[in-house]
Amino acid sequence: SQTIHQWPATLVQPVGSPLSLECTVEGTSNPNLYWYRQAAGRGLQLLFYSVGIGQISSEVPQNLSASRPQDRQFILSSKKLLLSDSGFYLCAGNSGLSYEQYFGPGTRLTVT
């Protein structure tokens, strides 16, 4: 079974600072990978998904970007954080053979 790793678990960053969140996957090859954001008390919003190395689809226009430099690595970045970027960021993956997604433990980001 696949395992999704994310770090850091919590992060406090000032407005205007850069961001890099990393997600790695083990236990499967060529997974589909996803970045979601969950604002406090709200549902999950899909930000990006990737079906392979270098292939990124963006669901919502914003000041975030994503990259997939390796098959099992997915990175979420920002050059300048906004207050509205605060939230719980979750990386998820599935094997492509099923639609069920499995989540990493998430990063709780607070922009101050």
Place this chain on the structure above:
Amino acid sequence: RKEVEQDPGPFNVPEGATVAFNCTYSNSASQSFFWYRQDCRKEPKLLMSVYSSGNEDGRFTAQLNRASQYISLLIRDSKLSDSATYLCVVYTGRRALTFGSGTRLQVQP
């Protein structure tokens, strides 16, 4: 209209009670359906898939009604450990899942 709608609750029930949640979805072309469980400040975890014929996993039963476009989750003999937010999730064929905002369940002693 939201793609996936759920009653946010909270549903406050005593231990041992039976509780049911419903969820409606708007896209009639939706292909697959799931219930996830999310504990406070944790990641969502897959509880069960929902099959057209209905399926059961221990105390949990999921049903799908394609004609009315709703999904249900029944929890029998509620435990304190069942307290969580239950997310209704739909796959519509765009490679990603669409999540409802969740229904909060609080099981009380």
